[in-house]
Amino acid sequence: MACNSSVERVEKQRVASFTTGRRRALNEHDDILPPIAIEVGAVCSNIAGYKIRRQFKERIASWWRHACGLARLVIARTQEARDDGTGNDNPSVAMHARFASVTFPKILALTVALSMTLCAQWSEPVRVAALSTEADEFAPAWSPSDSTLYFTRFDGKRLLILAWRHCPLELLPSSPPAALDTLGDSIVYVSFAKERWVGQRYVLGKRQRYAELVGSALPVRRASAAVPLAEINRDGVFAMFPALSPDGERLAFAATDGEQDTTTDLWMSQWMQNHWSAPYRFDGFEQSPSSEITPCFLGRDSLLFASDGFGGKGGFDLFVTVEHAGTWTSPVPLEELNSAADDRDVCVLPNGDLLFASNRAGTFDLYYAQRRKKGRSQ
Structure with missing residues (x-):
């Protein structure tokens, strides 16, 4: 006892x-x-x-x-x-x-x-029928300065930059696109923010074609006026999928790390008054051994991107990471948007709705997901 x-x-x-x-x-x-x-x-x-x-x-x-x-x-x-x-x-x-x-x-x-x-934030995505063809439609990007949506179409022979000109957001699922000549067919991905835009184009290297990032000030949108971003582009490195923060002060992108690297990680660069800083990897979460691609800012401190290395439903899935005290949290999958196919190239519209590219129907098409509002079931 x-x-x-x-x-x-x-x-x-x-x-x-x-x-x-x-x-x-x-x-x-x-x-x-x-x-x-x-x-x-x-x-x-x-x-x-x-x-x-x-x-x-x-x-x-x-x-x-x-x-x-x-x-x-x-x-x-x-x-x-x-x-x-x-x-x-x-x-x-x-x-x-x-x-x-x-x-x-x-x-x-x-x-x-x-x-x-x-916490599902967006409704079930629907294919934008007005823009869907037998070709691939992908890389949507919203330009706030002229309320125009840009996207890329590839029919197996050539790349075309198309646009929804001055399209009201409520009509997005049914408005037809218009051909756009000012960016040219050398630009594949583009991102807009305030007074500048950044794009991705392919250039011929010593042994193969490489992806590099180029930029220009708005309203100049001609591909011929784009200047390579010397602080970011390196010999033998693919720099792709640019995404400007809403204030235009930060640039997220995906890149390989050397000529022998076949996967891409997420990188960041800061605008330093008249040039971009040397890029650095995201701090806070360990990136997967596979590829992280197509980042897109959801506000200043949240980032959407696609990856095929964090598990998920299959192929590339969409994830979100949030910055807190200078570091980025471990990615969380957007379950309500992902499928067993490839889901990527997400674009945030001004009202919080999303567009992204998916090949769940065979070829890549643009899909539209409406942001849920409080008190509204969808």
């Missing part, structure tokens, strides 16, 4: 100590969390921080805080019991250990699935 009483007293002291010094104890036992719990927890944190469905945002963050507090308490007590030997052959310790390594990750995985369902 004395032994049991002593154990109980020690246990109560540990619990009291843990409760009064909770913040310190949580920090001390962060490394005890199973790797899968840490990974799922990062996803939950991303979802809670991602600017989606505000009515669920605080609730998800609260779920995550309570789950972490409970799990860390159990793990801390289990570890302490093991350290001083009181946990030997103790069924309670074994139960706590099982919770930490098996049950807790499953609960978090369920929370992720539920929160993604609750």
Whole structure:
């Protein structure tokens, strides 16, 4: 009895100590969390921080805080019991250990699935029939200065830049395109922001054609007026898929890292009054061993992009990452938009609706997803 009483007293002291010094104890036992719990927890944190469905945002963050507090308490007590030997052959310790390594990750995985369902921000995408042909349509880009949508069409022989001229947003699914000559067929991807635009074109290298980034000031839109971005383009490197931030001060793009590299990572460059800074990789999440492509800013601190290296439904899927305190969070898939085919080339319209390219119907076509509004079911 004395032994049991002593154990109980020690246990109560540990619990009291843990409760009064909770913040310190949580920090001390962060490394005890199973790797899968840490990974799922990062996803939950991303979802809670991602600017989606505000009515669920605080609730998800609260779920995550309570789950972490409970799990860390159990793990801390289990570890302490093991350290001083009181946990030997103790069924309670074994139960706590099982919770930490098996049950807790499953609960978090369920929370992720539920929160993604609750937080779907866009409606089910529909193919834009007015722009769909037997050719490939891709690379949509919105120009705010003239309310025009640009996109690329490739019929197997030539690339054409087309435009929806002065098209009201509510008529996007049915407005016909118009041919555009000012950018020429050497530009494949283009991005607009305030007083400048940046495009991707192909140039002939010593042994093959390379992709490089070019830019010019608005309203000059002629391809012949575009100037190569010397700070970004390097010999033997493919620099592709430019995306300007809404204020035009940052440029995200995808690039290989050397002539022998066959995959692309996301890079960033800052506008330095009269030139672009040396590019640097995104800081905060480890990019996949496959390719990250076609970035697009969703506001200043959120970025959409496509990848075939983070798992998903198949092929390239769309993901979002959010910048916080100078680092970017682990990518979260946009489940409501992704398919088993390739989904890429996302473009954010002024009202928050999205256009992106997908070959789920065979060839690449543009798909339109309407942003959900509070109180509206779709």
